[in-house]
C-alpha cells in the first residue's frame with residue numbers, strides 16, 4: 368500500500384478505537400443536544416444532514432430485520448424525533464417498502480428539520496404523509512404491521528399526558544400483534560429521570576443514536592426499552608472526549624485494556640494467595656462454587672475457611688483449594704484468627720467473605736473481630752452483607768477500598784428502600800463516596816459505584832444467570848482478581864464483565880434455561896481466551 372493509504376488506514380483505525388472508547392460515556396439529554404449542536408458547528412455537516420445520517424442508519428436496521436412485505440406505520444411527533452420518522456418513511460419507500468407516516472399534532476409548532484423532511488416526503492410520496500390532529504384517532508393497522516415510534520425523543524420536557532398519553536396507551540395495546548421499534552428513545556421515557564407511573568411506549572427494539580441513555584439501564588424501564596441497538600451517527604469525538612460523564616458503560620476494548628496477560632516467568636506466588644471465608648451447613652455448595660470460580664479466574668493460591676461439615680465436600684469438589692476447618696460443625700466462628708497479627712494477615716493478598724456463610728451469632732461475632740483487625744480491601748458478599756446490614760456500627764468498620772456486591776434485596780437491607788431506580792442510583796453512589804467503598808449493585812446491567820462518585824454499568828450477561836450460585840461465582844472471580852493485583856476498580860469492571868460473558872457463552876451452548884452456576888465457571892476459560900485475542904486499543 369502507498370504511504371498515504373497507510374496513514375488513511377491508521378487514521379480510520381484510530382478513529383474507530385477512539386469512538387469505541389468515547390461511546391462508553393452515557394450523556395444526559397442536555398449533553399446529547401449539546402453534542403448535536405457542537406457537531407453541526409465544528410464539522411462540515413448540517414443538522415438536516417445529521418438527521419439524514421440517523422435516518423439512513425435506522426432504515427438499514429429496519430431493512431435487515433423486516434422484509435418488504437411488512438407494512439410500516441411510522442408515528443411522528445412535531446420535533447426532530449418526528450423528523451427522523453419522516454426521513455425514515457422516505458428512505459423505506461425508496462427501498463420499496465409500503466411505509467406510511469402519521470404526524471401527531473401534539474404541538475402547534477414543528478421543528479425546522481421536521482418541516483424540511485415533511486416537505487421532502489410529501490414531494491416524493493404525497494400519499495405517505497397523514498396528519499392526525501390534536502385529539503384525532505389512530506388509523507386501523509394492517510395485520511402484522513411494524514410500528515415505528517418517532518413521536519418523542521430526547522426533547523421530552525415533561526411527563527406525557529392527555530391525548531398523546533392515550534395514543535401511547537393505544538399503541539401499546541396493539542402488541543403483541545404488532546412489533547414496535549422506537550427511534551432514539553421509547554416515547555414518553557425520560558432519559559435521565561425516573562419515568563415510573565408515566566405513559567411510555569413499550570418498544571420491542573430501541574434504536575438509539577450514538578449513546579446508551581441512563582434510562583435504558585434501569586430495571587424499572589425494562590418493559591419500555593426492549594432490545595437496544597446503538598447506531599453511530601458520527602457525533603463529534605472532540606465534544607465527547609472533552610465532556611465529562613458521571614455514568615459510563617464498559618465494553619470489550621476497555622476491559623481488554625485492564626486485563627494483564629501473564630508474563631513467561633510468572634509463578635503461583637505472582638498471582639496472590641486468597642482467603643475465602645464461606646459456607647455453613649446446607650450451603651457448602653456456595654463455598655464450593657465460589658472456590659472453583661476463584662481458582663478458574665487465575666488465583667495463585669486459595670485457602671478456604673469452612674465449618675467442619677464442609678471439609679470433605681470442599682476437598683473432593685475443589686482439590687486445588689486448601690482448607691482451614693473451623694471448630695464449629697455447622698457454621699464458622701473462628702476465621703478472625705487468621706488476621707489477629709499483621710504478619711498473619713499479610714499472608715493473604717485479599718479476603719473474600721460471604722457466600723453461604725450464614726448469619727449465626729458466632730459468625731457475626733467473628734466478622735466483627737475480623738473487621739477490628741483487618742484494614743486491607745476485602746470482597747464482601749451475601750450473608751456477610753446481611754450481617755453488616757444488621758449493624759450500622761459494623762458497616763462503618765469495613766476497610767476503605769473494599770468491594771461490596773449486593774443484589775437489590777441485600778442493597779435494600781444495607782442502605783434502605785428507595786422510591787425508584789434513579790433514587791437507588793443516588794443512594795448507591797452516595798454510600799460509595801461517603802464510605803470510600805466500591806459497591807456493585809447486581810442486575811441485568813450491574814451498576815458499579817466508585818468512591819469518586821462515578822458509576823459504570825456492565826452490559827454482558829443474560830437472564831439465564833438468574834440462578835442459584837451465580838452470585839457466589841462472581842465473588843470467587845472478584846476475590847481471585849484482587850489477589851492477582853488488580854485494583855478494586857479494575858477488579859469490578861473486569862470481573863463483572865467476565866462473569867457476564869462466561870454466562871453468555873454458557874447460555875449460547877446450553878440455553879438460558881438449562882445453564883447453571885457451574886457452567887459459568889466452566890466457560891470462564893473461553894472468556895479469557897476471547898479477551899486475550901482482542902488487541903487493546
Ligand SMILES: NC(=O)C1=CN([C@@H]2O[C@H](COP(=O)(O)OP(=O)(O)OC[C@H]3O[C@@H](n4cnc5c(N)ncnc54)[C@H](OP(=O)(O)O)[C@@H]3O)[C@@H](O)[C@H]2O)[C@@H](O)CC1
Nearest residue numbers: 403418446447448474519520521522523524525526527551
Ligand atoms: N442528538 C442528536 O445528535 C440527533 C438527534 N436526532 C433526533 O432528535 C431528537 C430530539 O429532537 P428534539 O430536540 O426536537 O425533541 P423531540 O424529542 O422531537 O421532542 C420535541 C417535541 O416534543 C414536544 N414535547 C416535549 N415534551 C412533550 C410532552 N410531554 N408531551 C407532548 N409534547 C412534548 C415539544 O414541544 P413543546 O410542547 O414542548 O413545545 C416538541 O414539539 C432525538 O431524540 C433524535 O430522534 C436526530 O435527528 C439526529 C441527531
Ligand SMILES: [K+]
Nearest residue numbers: 516519552554
Ligand atoms: K421515539
